[in-house]
Amino acid sequence: MTIGVKKVSLTRTTRDQIFLPAILEGLLTTARHFFKNTLTPGMGDIDTIRYGEPEVDVKDYYPDRFRGVHRLMYREDGSVRCVACMCCSTVCPARCIYIHAEDRRDDQEKAPASFVIDELKCVVCGFCVEACPCDAIRMDTKEHMVPTETREEAVLGKIDLMKRGGPSVAVQGGAAPNYREVAPKRDPRFEHDPQ
Amino acid sequence: MFNALVSLPPRLAATLRRLPVAWVWLAVVSLMLPATACDGEDPPSSVDAGAQMHLEPARLVFHPDTAPIAVDIVNDGKDPLFINNARLEGPDWSSFQITDARTSGIIAPGERATVHIEVDAASLKGPGDARPIVAAGAEPPEPIGPDEYRVGEASLRFSANGAEVSAPIVFEDPPWFGQYFLPALLKILALVMGFIMPLASLLTWLERKQSAMMQDRLGPNMAALGFGKVKLRLWGIPHFIADGVKMLFKEDFIPKYAHRALYSLAPLFAFAPALVVFAIMPFGDAVCYDHLGDVLSQADVDQCADGRGGTALQIAHIDVGLLYYFAIASLATYGTALAGWSSYNKWAILGSLRASAQMISYEVAIGLTIVGALLVYGTLEPHALVRAQMDSYWGIVLQPVGLILFMTAGIAETKRAPFDLPEGESEIIGYFIEYSGMRFGLFFLAEFIEVIFMSAMVATLFLGGWSVPFMGAHGFETAWAAQLFLTMLGLGLTVIGVGAWRASKHGETFGVLLVTVGSLHLFGAAYSLFTGWGTALPHILVIAIGLLTWGAKVFILCWVQLLIRWTLRPADEPGLEGPASAVDRQHRPDGGDRVPHAARGAASHLARFMELRR
Ligand code: SF4
Ligand code: SF4
Numbered sequence: 043m044t045i046g047v048k049k050v051s052l053t054r055t056t057r058d059q060i061f062l063p064a065i066l067e068g069l070l071t072t073a074r075h076f077f078k079n080t081l082t083p084g085m086g087d088i089d090t091i092r093y094g095e096p097e098v099d100v101k102d103y104y105p106d107r108f109r110g111v112h113r114l115m116y117r118e119d120g121s122v123r124c125v126a127c128m129c130c131s132t133v134c135p136a137r138c139i140y141i142h143a144e145d146r147r148d149d150q151e152k153a154p155a156s157f158v159i160d161e162l163k164c165v166v167c168g169f170c171v172e173a174c175p176c177d178a179i180r181m182d183t184k185e186h187m188v189p190t191e192t193r194e195e196a197v198l199g200k201i202d203l204m205k206r207g208g209p210s211v212a213v214q215g216g217a218a219p220n221y222r223e224v225a226p227k228r229d230p231r232f233e234h235d236p237q
Numbered sequence: 238m239f240n241a242l243v244s245l246p247p248r249l250a251a252t253l254r255r256l257p258v259a260w261v262w263l264a265v266v267s268l269m270l271p272a273t274a275c276d277g278e279d280p281p282s283s284v285d286a287g288a289q290m291h292l293e294p295a296r297l298v299f300h301p302d303t304a305p306i307a308v309d310i311v312n313d314g315k316d317p318l319f320i321n322n323a324r325l326e327g328p329d330w331s332s333f334q335i336t337d338a339r340t341s342g343i344i345a346p347g348e349r350a351t352v353h354i355e356v357d358a359a360s361l362k363g364p365g366d367a368r369p370i371v372a373a374g375a376e377p378p379e380p381i382g383p384d385e386y387r388v389g390e391a392s393l394r395f396s397a398n399g400a401e402v403s404a405p406i407v408f409e410d411p412p413w414f415g416q417y418f419l420p421a422l423l424k425i426l427a428l429v430m431g432f433i434m435p436l437a438s439l440l441t442w443l444e445r446k447q448s449a450m451m452q453d454r455l456g457p458n459m460a461a462l463g464f465g466k467v468k469l470r471l472w473g474i475p476h477f478i479a480d481g482v483k484m485l486f487k488e489d490f491i492p493k494y495a496h497r498a499l500y501s502l503a504p505l506f507a508f509a510p511a512l513v514v515f516a517i518m519p520f521g522d523a524v525c526y527d528h529l530g531d532v533l534s535q536a537d538v539d540q541c542a543d544g545r546g547g548t549a550l551q552i553a554h555i556d557v558g559l560l561y562y563f564a565i566a567s568l569a570t571y572g573t574a575l576a577g578w579s580s581y582n583k584w585a586i587l588g589s590l591r592a593s594a595q596m597i598s599y600e601v602a603i604g605l606t607i608v609g610a611l612l613v614y615g616t617l618e619p620h621a622l623v624r625a626q627m628d629s630y631w632g633i634v635l636q637p638v639g640l641i642l643f644m645t646a647g648i649a650e651t652k653r654a655p656f657d658l659p660e661g662e663s664e665i666i667g668y669f670i671e672y673s674g675m676r677f678g679l680f681f682l683a684e685f686i687e688v689i690f691m692s693a694m695v696a697t698l699f700l701g702g703w704s705v706p707f708m709g710a711h712g713f714e715t716a717w718a719a720q721l722f723l724t725m726l727g728l729g730l731t732v733i734g735v736g737a738w739r740a741s742k743h744g745e746t747f748g749v750l751l752v753t754v755g756s757l758h759l760f761g762a763a764y765s766l767f768t769g770w771g772t773a774l775p776h777i778l779v780i781a782i783g784l785l786t787w788g789a790k791v792f793i794l795c796w797v798q799l800l801i802r803w804t805l806r807p808a809d810e811p812g813l814e815g816p817a818s819a820v821d822r823q824h825r826p827d828g829g830d831r832v833p834h835a836a837r838g839a840a841s842h843l844a845r846f847m848e849l850r851r
Contacts, residue, residue, distance in 0.1 A: 062641070065805060072451040072804045079450040081736035087453045 289314025507572025521550030719771025727758030
């Protein structure tokens with residue numbers, strides 16, 4: 043295909059030259075916005091999030107996948123779900139998760155003796171949540187890490203993390219629906235066998 | 238459409254939930270109204286049969302140098318009037334004189350006849366206390382000095398068709414203090430402190446808030462007046478107080494090589510003329526001190542406007558009024574020029590040169606547009622201009638093009654976008670680049686006061702000043718004019734009130750207030766419909782309507798100027814591209830919901846054109 047040349051006329055009409063109709067059009071547009079924003083219920087066309095104002099709950103505005111401060115979930119008996127598999131501390135790019143494992147003494151699993159996240163080092167990437175095989179660590183609190191006066195306060199231990207936590211009913215061991223059944227329909231362009 | 242229907246019930250429900258507040262108001266109002274309306278008098282009908290005539294003015298006030306006063310005898314009845322006697326009576330009748338030879342004749346129904354009354358001031362001058370005729374039993378008059386005048390009293394009497402009308406005549410020589418100084422002082426204080434400064438401060442907030450509303454932003458909304466725990470945010474209006482405090486406490490910086498004296502004086506040179514030009518601006522007709530509750534005719538009010546028995550609502554009555562404006566407005570150029578020069582800054586002096594050039598050149602355009610009004614109405618005096626517009630047509634009807642040109646030149650005169658080359662935000666900051674704190678604040682306020690003045694000028698020259706259509710000094714000309722006025726105003730206020738009421742939680746009280754006032758007007762219209770009320774209003778009510786009308790016109794014009802300023806962007810602001818052409822309009826990507834390119838292009842072309850011309 044060759045490059046085409048599109049000819050456009052650049053002549054100015056009388057309407058353009060006397061300016062006034064265009065100015066009037068502009069004035070009407072801005073006036074319409076003015077009245078819409080002042081006289082309609084709510085905020086009109088204004089999209090601004092009034093962050094930090096007393097009557098505004100900012101959590102309403104955060105997207106569902108917003109990553110807040112970490113938390114650790116419970117089992118039904120109230121003990122921590124974490125099995126100290128070290129997946130999260132391994133995947134963590136900031137190396138800010140420190141776990142010491144101990145025996146749970148139920149002949150099945152381990153448990154963390156201590157579980158520490160240094161929130162000052164954390165880059166809030168969410169990889170730890172992705173890596174966790176048993177829904178033990180989550181970042182769905184929609185809370186920012188609050189500023190602290192000392193560095194020590196920003197290092198959260200197991201107790202701090204579990205204070206924010208809640209019971210999780212996920213089946214231990216990571217059972218999930220068969221991904222082949224829930225997979226989206228395949229793109230027909232890739233249906234053919236590449237072999 | 239469907240969406241609107243679906244979303245209606247919740248909105249309706251929300252509105253209904255808030256309704257009780259309004260119900261209380263409306264109930265109070267509707268309970269009060271019949272109470273006040275019922276014991277009102279009957280509408281003023283014509284006077285007794287046989288005496289269906291009146292005099293305009295109804296009372297005559299003479300000062301030593303008063304020119305002969307024209308008195309109209311108006312026939313209000315259906316039969317012709319046969320005037321058979323016109324005479325002067327009272328203790329000092331011999332000091333006054335009817336100058337017209339013809340003091341008898343026939344006046345057809347609806348017609349009027351004019352006689353002129355003259356005073357012989359010399360006969361009322363001291364020394365001595367000689368009154369030609371002293372009424373029987375009167376006290377002996379006080380002696381008066383050789384250069385003083387004594388008070389003279391008489392009355393003018395006409396008899397026609399067996400009935401009589403009379404008008405009291407008073408001669409006095411008022412003291413300078415009470416006649417000139419005190420009213421002028423009060424008017425200056427009322428106008429400056431009661432209108433200009435509050436409105437100018439409000440405009441500093443409105444400029445930001447209105448532009449925000451036009452551009453889908455929030456604008457200033459955080460400053461609040463705190464009363465203990467209650468915080469009144471009031472849509473951010475307290476921001477102007479916060480700004481004032483900020484300006485006052487900022488460092489008052491003077492550059493090292495600046496000319497200190499001129500640098501300090503320049504803001505005053507810019508600020509003072511902006512206020513002083515308001516001296517010629519009429520903001521109402523006239524107040525008659527002693528007759529606030531009476532129904533007055535235009536002739537009575539004109540007499541008060543001349544300073545006899547009242548005062549004009551205008552600070553200085555100067556015959557060359559508009560020329561005075563030009564004289565003072567060109568002084569404002571000194572403020573900008575000196576500010577730029579004394580700052581010892583290249584950009585400042587560039588800005589001041591641009592400002593001087595622009596202000597002087599646009600004065601020519603303003604002058605030429607005013608010539609139109611001058612030719613039509615035959616006067617340069619703003620008060621007389623408004624009176625002339627009341628008698629014929631408003632300037633906007635006779636000279637719509639003049640209005641547009643005047644507005645354009647006026648915006649250029651205030652140095653605001655799209656004519657803000659002197660400031661030139663993105664290249665030179667303008668003549669006030671070195672100023673900080675309240676000195677900068679003065680330049681800023683002066684700019685807003687100029688905006689108010691331009692609005693007042695447009696209102697005075699083209700929109701009939703304080704006047705309301707179909708309304709004179711005595712009230713509305715016909716009852717239906719009163720009904721129309723009240724209905725329109727009531728509907729407007731109610732609609733805006735309902736809008737504000739529904740718009741936000743903060744707007745509720747304001748909205749309910751507006752709805753209440755609006756419905757009061759509607760009740761008034763209904764009252765007028767049944768009783769014909771409105772053709773004879775007390776003087777003080779007419780004054781109040783005039784003042785409010787003037788204020789409303791000025792405020793709306795200020796709003797329009799802000800709308801223009803934030804719609805037409807200047808040429809040197811980034812984001813302007815492409816000429817104004819049909820192509821631009823066709824290829825606008827956003828479907829036309831933005832300010833059209835053509836409008837922005839128009840502004841840039843206008844500015845570029847001006848630059849070429851320079
Ligand atoms: S969010 Fe990322 S950086 Fe933070 S702890 Fe988890 S993996 Fe580490
Ligand atoms: S990945 Fe989950 S289970 Fe494994 S150590 Fe981390 S939090 Fe515990």
